[in-house]
Amino acid sequence: MVLKLYGFPASTATRRVAQILHEKEVPFEFVEIDRASNEHKSPAYLEKQPFGQVPYIDDEGFILYESRAISRYIATKWADRGAPLIPTELKALALFEQAASIEAAHFDRPTFNAVFEKVIKPKRGLGPTNEAVFEEALKTLQTKLDVYEIILSKTKYLGGNEITLADFFHLPFGSLIPATGVDVFSTRPNFSRWFNDITTRPSWLAVKDGVVSKPSY
Incomplete structure (x- = not known):
């Protein structure tokens, strides 16, 4: 089944x-x-x-x-x-959990708020963008991305030098940030390198435009 x-x-x-x-x-x-x-x-x-x-x-x-x-x-x-995707060695696992917590605590909310105001609300006819909410979300996000830039200057991925679920967790909302019309990536070369890496994975390319049934392997 x-x-x-x-x-x-x-x-x-x-x-x-x-x-x-x-x-x-x-x-x-x-x-x-x-x-x-x-x-x-x-x-x-x-x-x-x-x-x-x-x-x-x-x-x-x-x-x-x-x-x-x-x-x-x-x-x-x-x-x-x-x-x-989930390490088993103790310290690698701890770094993965740290990276997963970073996404949930520092990336998800400001990214969601920015995308919701500029992308989701207009698409669903939920009313005009609240520019104050958008600007505050963008300001918070940029502060967080400055820290990402430091982290990713030292490791290939957020939890170390091997890709994990924590990296992929960023994609659904992170991939929509460019659609807000504001470029917050290109001025951060380490973040940009990392984000380009994960957004060009075949697994993301298969679903970025929507989910379909029964892939064949």
């Missing part, structure tokens, strides 16, 4: 999971949830994902939600395929 991924094709969190499935070459079936009819708020859906969000997976009856948790599950279950 093939693993099933439930979500919206363009959802940032759904693409986060789909990329890891591609990276690990895990066949999967994508089950598109109908956003227009609020299928993700239906009783049947809430039995699987009680917060009414996407995505969740069904791996032969095992249900799991939250994209970062799902990514960890995939990387662990199929650890022998491709790059490890």
Whole structure:
């Protein structure tokens, strides 16, 4: 029974999971949830994902939600395929967890706020951009990226010299920053080198424009 991924094709969190499935070459079936009819708020859906969000997976009856948790599950279950993505050596694992925490604590929120105001709101007709919110998010993000620049001047990836899930966690929202119309990358060469590396992975290219069903490996 093939693993099933439930979500919206363009959802940032759904693409986060789909990329890891591609990276690990895990066949999967994508089950598109109908956003227009609020299928993700239906009783049947809430039995699987009680917060009414996407995505969740069904791996032969095992249900799991939250994209970062799902990514960890995939990387662990199929650890022998491709790059490890989660180190096993104690200090390397600690550096991975540190990098994952950096993404969650310092990158995710300002990036989301900037992208939401300039990209998501106009696309979904959710009203005009709140320029004050956008400018504050951008200011915070630039401060954080200055620290990324220092970190990435010393290591190839955020958690060391081997790629991990923590690097990939940045992609869904980070890839949308250029669409805000503000260039915050090119003035930071180490960050730019790293971001170009992870955005040109075949696994990201396979999902960056949306998720589809059943890749063939």
